[in-house]
Amino acid sequence: MSLVFDVTADQLTPQGRQAVQELAAEEIASLAEELVAYHQHFAPLFYRQEQREWAAIYLRGLLTADVARKNVEAMALHLLGVGPHAERQVRALQQFIGEGKWDDDAILAEHQRLVNETLGEEDGVLIVDGSDFPKHGGHSAGVAPQWCGHMGKKDNCQAGVFVGYASRKGATLLDRRLYLPESWFAEDHRTLWQDCQIPDEIAFQTKHELAAKLVEKIMASGRIRARWVVCDEGYGDSPAFLQRLEATGLWYLAEVPRDTKVWPLLEMDGQSERARPSSWIHPQVPSRKGPAPRRERLHPSSPAKVPLEDLAKQWPASAWQRFRLLEGHKGPLVADLLVLRAILPLDRLPGPEVWVVIRRKVSGSSEEPEWKFYLSNAPLETPLATFVRVSGMRWPIETCFAECKGELGMDHYELRFWRGWHHHMTLVILAHHFLVRWQQRLNQREGDLAPDNHAALARPN
Structure with a gap:
């Protein structure tokens, strides 16, 4: 069995990359044995022996380098041969992954426990992000013309919501959920809904709601250590979503659109502090001419909200601090950082007091x-260097997606059923973490016990 090694090699130290390239035959055999042992963590959670066997085969197929297109048929024929029973074996593997009645939740619960052993740190970071999968035709669960990040435009695709985990030790994925667009809840989709075997109890939820539910479920389980949660502006643009994150006990650092408006608590000179928002609320005064106001409203003399982009450009150069960041595969970048306190609007009224973190990339060009731009509910005593580090902890999930799609067949599936999409993603997630664990052992063998590959290093410049 030839396993994928290049997916991890480019993340290792130079010594670690060399160790991968120089693996002897007996070490490859050891890696195959390690996969068998890894599968044993999950085997008892499948209901029947044949499910355990098919799960092992599917994992092997995802991890086998010389299967170019990792759909069910290609993996089955490569691993099981093309003999007289080949067609039956293909159908059996197809049924296992597409319709098999096994419990993803139990599998992912054990996976998250193992991730905590492998990567867990007290200040670990949950990462919320989406990943889209272009599809031809409209007969697979959730397929619709919608924004497709993979294509960079509106296109026919399936959209998945994912939660990942990152620490100084590495990164992997934790959970996933297929998004069903509103069009799938219309009457003209009922037949298609049944054909895709979507459970009747599924209700429409926005991507923000799906992501919040995944984070809440992970935190309620207590299986994994985490202090932070990060997301891009596609999720950070919702104050209601941020409230749900805060309710889990996590500190969020959420990227938000540049036109997000806040009430800054310091004047632009950085010296004088504005009045607190208690004085901004217009009292509810009953009127003799009509009913009492139903809701509070801003006092006419309250200050105007300021877009973050305007706020950033009005602060003097002396207020910024310069840092050298190591972020992603792009190498170091130099950026100026500014942090300040502000009031976040909630329902058009003053809401929670938050941190505003603004990062300006330094470029030699004109x-x-x-x-x-970021918002955070972190404590008042949080140092700027911590915000800098955590701001760089969103990109590891992009690396996870690239690895899963480039090497593990995450987007190679040809499955139309609701259950099949989730089963496939579950096993891809397990395969990725297997490689992360193996990478960690290679690093330890080379004396690099805690690689900081997936952490942004904040160094004052």
Whole structure:
């Protein structure tokens, strides 16, 4: 069995990459044995012996380098041969992954426990993100013309919501959920709904709601250590979503759109502090001419909200601090950081007091600088260096997606059923973590006990 090694090699130290390239035959055999042992963590959670066997075969197929297109047929024929029973074996593997009645939740619960053993740290970071899968035709669960990040435009695709985990030790995925667009809840989709075997109890939920539910489920389980949760502006644009994250006890650092408006608590000179929002609420005064106001409203003399982009450009150069960041595979970048306190609007009224973190990429050209804006509910005593580090902890999930799609067949599936999509993603997640564990052991063998591959290093410049 030839396993995928290049997926992990480019993340290792130079010594670790060399160790992968120089694996002897007996070490490859040891790796195959390690996969068998890894599968044993999950085997008891399948209901029947044949399910355990098919799960082992599917994992092997995902991890086998010389299967170019990792759909069910290609993996089955490669691993089981093309003899007289080949067609029956293909159908059996197809049924296992597409319709098999085994419990994803139990499998992922054990997976998260193992991730905590492998990567867990007290200040670990949950990462919320989406990944999209272009599809031809409209007969697979959730397929619809919608924004497809993979294509960079609106296209026919399935959209998945994912939660990952990152620490100084590495990163992997924790959970997933297929998004069903509103069009799938219309009457003209009922036949298609039944054909895709979507459970009747599934109700429409936005991507924000799906993501919040996944995070809440992970935190309620207590299986994994985490202190932070991060997301891009596709999720950070919802104050209701941020409230749900805060309710889990996590500190969020959420990227938000540049036109997000807040009430800054400091004037632009950085010295004088504005009045607190208790004075901004207009009292509810009953009127003799009509009913009492149903809701509070802003006092006419309350200050105006300020878009974050305008706020960033009005602060003097002396207020910024410069850092050198190591982020992603792009190498180091230099950025100026500014943090300040502000009031976040909630239902058009003053909401929670939050941190605003603004990052301005330093470029040698005369082009408009690249800005990123974040909100955070972290404690008042949180140092700037912590925000800098955590701001770089969102990109590891992009690396996970790239590895899963490039090497593990995450987007190679040809499955139309609701259950099949989730089963496939579950086993891809397990395969990825297997490689992360093996990478960690290679690093330990080379004396690099705690690689900081997936952490943004914040160094004052």
